[in-house]
Amino acid sequence: MNRTIVGAFWLVVYLIVILSPLFIMMIRPAPAERSFWVEFSVGLGFVGLVQTAVQFALIARYKTITAPYGIDLILKYHRQIATIAIALLIAHPVILVIHNPALLSLLNPVGGSMASRAGNWALYTFILLALLSHFRQRIRLDYEVWRVTHAGLAILAILLSHVHIRLSAYYTATPWKHGVLIGISVVMIASLGYLRLIKPAFMRRRPYRVVNVAADRGDTWRLTVEARGHDGMRFKPGQFAWLKLGPSPYSVEEHPFSFSSSAQDPERLEFGIKELGDFTGAIGSLPAGTTAYLDGPHGAFSPDLEPAAGYVFYAGGVGITPFISMLRTLADRGDKRPILLFYGDKSWEETAFTDTLAGLVERLDLTIVYVLENPPEAWDDEEGFIDADVLERRLPDEGIERLHLICGPAPMLAAVEAALQERAVPLRLIRFERFDLV
Amino acid sequence: MRHLYANRAAYLLAGLLVVATALFAWLRSEGGTLIAVDEDRVQDIEGEAWDEAAWGPLGEAVYAAECQACHATLTHIPELFAAQDGRSYLIDLMLNGYDGEMVIEGSASSVEHPRFADLDDAELAAVLNHLLVSWGNDEALPDEPDFYAPPDIEEARDRDLDPEEVAASRPSP
Numbered sequence: 073m074n075r076t077i078v079g080a081f082w083l084v085v086y087l088i089v090i091l092s093p094l095f096i097m098m099i100r101p102a103p104a105e106r107s108f109w110v111e112f113s114v115g116l117g118f119v120g121l122v123q124t125a126v127q128f129a130l131i132a133r134y135k136t137i138t139a140p141y142g143i144d145l146i147l148k149y150h151r152q153i154a155t156i157a158i159a160l161l162i163a164h165p166v167i168l169v170i171h172n173p174a175l176l177s178l179l180n181p182v183g184g185s186m187a188s189r190a191g192n193w194a195l196y197t198f199i200l201l202a203l204l205s206h207f208r209q210r211i212r213l214d215y216e217v218w219r220v221t222h223a224g225l226a227i228l229a230i231l232l233s234h235v236h237i238r239l240s241a242y243y244t245a246t247p248w249k250h251g252v253l254i255g256i257s258v259v260m261i262a263s264l265g266y267l268r269l270i271k272p273a274f275m276r277r278r279p280y281r282v283v284n285v286a287a288d289r290g291d292t293w294r295l296t297v298e299a300r301g302h303d304g305m306r307f308k309p310g311q312f313a314w315l316k317l318g319p320s321p322y323s324v325e326e327h328p329f330s331f332s333s334s335a336q337d338p339e340r341l342e343f344g345i346k347e348l349g350d351f352t353g354a355i356g357s358l359p360a361g362t363t364a365y366l367d368g369p370h371g372a373f374s375p376d377l378e379p380a381a382g383y384v385f386y387a388g389g390v391g392i393t394p395f396i397s398m399l400r401t402l403a404d405r406g407d408k409r410p411i412l413l414f415y416g417d418k419s420w421e422e423t424a425f426t427d428t429l430a431g432l433v434e435r436l437d438l439t440i441v442y443v444l445e446n447p448p449e450a451w452d453d454e455e456g457f458i459d460a461d462v463l464e465r466r467l468p469d470e471g472i473e474r475l476h477l478i479c480g481p482a483p484m485l486a487a488v489e490a491a492l493q494e495r496a497v498p499l500r501l502i503r504f505e506r507f508d509l510v
Numbered sequence: 511m512r513h514l515y516a517n518r519a520a521y522l523l524a525g526l527l528v529v530a531t532a533l534f535a536w537l538r539s540e541g542g543t544l545i546a547v548d549e550d551r552v553q554d555i556e557g558e559a560w561d562e563a564a565w566g567p568l569g570e571a572v573y574a575a576e577c578q579a580c581h582a583t584l585t586h587i588p589e590l591f592a593a594q595d596g597r598s599y600l601i602d603l604m605l606n607g608y609d610g611e612m613v614i615e616g617s618a619s620s621v622e623h624p625r626f627a628d629l630d631d632a633e634l635a636a637v638l639n640h641l642l643v644s645w646g647n648d649e650a651l652p653d654e655p656d657f658y659a660p661p662d663i664e665e666a667r668d669r670d671l672d673p674e675e676v677a678a679s680r681p682s683p
């Protein structure tokens with residue numbers, strides 16, 4: 073089905089769900105009216121809670137839901153809207169207290185009624201959740217530990233919120249209304265069961281085997297896996313998958329990597345993985361034959377999704393991997409469209425996939441511009457960073473509209489985008505892929 | 511560009527949530543609900559004297575909509591109704607709410623009761639009569655009780671009491 077239609081459909085469903093508590097509370101039997109600010113505060117509480125529950129569906133990687141937007145946007149939206157939802161939840165008691173300062177005692181987590189206490193604990197749990205996510209890297213919280221804590225705290229906070237609502241029993245004094253509200257939370261949290269139990273059960277039937285681990289330059293490993301007893305993974309060049317290594321598809325340790333192999337061969341998949349931490353650091357010592365599981369394909373960063381007369385690729389460091397897949401795929405298809413690749417890295421010794429790229433130049437209408445921070449002596453390509461000057465010198469003046477795809481570290485994405493805007497490249501022709509999703 | 515749109519969408523949705531909630535709060539603070547009582551039925555009984563067959567369904571519907579959430583039964587109504595000024599006290603309570611002490615099953619506790627002034631005269635009369643005849647309450651009523659009629663309610667609206675005043679006027683059993 074058309075991506076736009078599917079996207080619009082899910083947007084409508086989403087709006088209906090997040091606004092449903094307001095509609096339901098309007099339906100008779102409704103309790104007697106109270107002042108605007110009390111009703112507003114209560115409304116924010118309901119909307120905030122449903123919005124936090126919906127987060128479980130957003131992160132569950134339902135492909136039909138995420139495909140129209142790209143899962144990267146969904147995850148980013150998850151962060152933004154969850155923060156907003158928690159702000160709404162904070163506003164709920166704050167408005168009540170401003171409206172009627174006599175209620176200040178309600179904010180005491182060990183005083184007040186059981187209802188207000190449950191509400192306070194729920195709120196403090198939500199705030200802790202937000203702070204841990206925000207400062208995860210600064211306090212050096214292990215990614216896997218954070219992930220489990222994150223889900224646990226979220227479930228606890230939603231549970232406490234429901235205790236608070238149950239004990240307050242104003243709008244939810246009508247059983248069916250209370251039922252709908254609880255139902256939304258239960259269905260949403262069940263998404264976690266889908267992601268952690270049902271999905272892995274399907275993955276178990278589609279295992280892969282590590283067939284090769286080869287060292288490339290710049291602490292990068294090329295990991296090749298082969299489908300075992302099934303037809304592999306059909307992906308679009310530029311997409312990525314979550315990779316789990318080891319015998320169990322249920323392990324919490326999984327990391328996203330872009331495919332670097334040609335999409336024309338779904339049974340033999342390659343990833344280019346740069347050593348950054350525990351998981352990526354262990355790739356090099358992985359014995360051949362290790363079992364691997366893939367959750368994918370995900371992502372919307374692909375020339376296949378957006379045909380254009382030609383492309384300009386901008387890669388920073390290991391951000392080259394999705395482009396390697398695109399170039400290999402286009403070469404396998406005998407594509408004739410012109411492609412210009414800007415590839416920035418620290419030095420020639422740290423630049424991965426150069427041999428692959430040299431081969432691809434022979435098979436495609438491909439021009440490569442290397443931009444090195446520390447170029448070797450007698451370097452006749454670009455030096456420094458991919459910036460407006462480099463683009464000024466190397467972007468062709470031509471009649472065709474090319475699509476500009478950028479993948480690399482965050483500062484590089486921002487710099488290239490700024491440089492493109494300086495060159496009056498319209499935003500509708502620019503696409504990003506971020507590796508720092510979380 | 512997708513990212514730019516996504517940022518805008520996030521702000522837009524956040525704004526939508528707040529605006530929708532404000533709209534909800536405004537409607538609710540005006541006493542609004544989405545499903546209104548059947549106006550025809552209200553009109554039908556407006557002029558009629560009490561008659562269980564005609565009034566019963568409206569009283570029951572209002573009770574289910576407005577009261578049942580908190581009151582499963584109300585069996586002390588005949589006692590209040592029969593007390594001095596008890597009949598008008600019940601109207602005042604419905605129109606103005608209640609805020610003060612109340613002795614429930616022997617012990618005093620502080621009680622707040624919402625006001626239902628947004629209901630029609632006929633709806634209020636019907637629900638009060640419903641209280642008089644339900645759960646066997648009719649057994650405990652005086653002979654020939656003076657059932658409520660819409661004009662009683664209309665008249666009582668002018669009294670415009672505070673919930674505290676209503677509490678003070680509660681007949682002692």
Ligand SMILES: Cc1cc2nc3c(=O)[nH]c(=O)nc-3n(C[C@H](O)[C@H](O)[C@H](O)COP(=O)(O)OP(=O)(O)OC[C@H]3O[C@@H](n4cnc5c(N)ncnc54)[C@H](O)[C@@H]3O)c2cc1C
Pocket residue numbers: 209215312326327328329330331343344345346347348349350351352353371390393394506507508509510
């Ligand atoms: C869409 C996408 C495509 C990617 N493609 C590639 C690729 O082709 N090649 C490549 O080398 N890297 C790629 N990455 C980055 C890669 O996922 C991280 O470098 C890797 O997960 C780091 O794990 P670690 O345990 O070795 O490092 P750690 O030291 O644990 O983590 C370093 C940082 O990486 C991030 N990270 C860690 N674990 C995860 C996880 N499970 N999911 C998401 N982020 C995590 C965190 O921000 C963390 O702080 C991609 C990331 C994304 C989101």
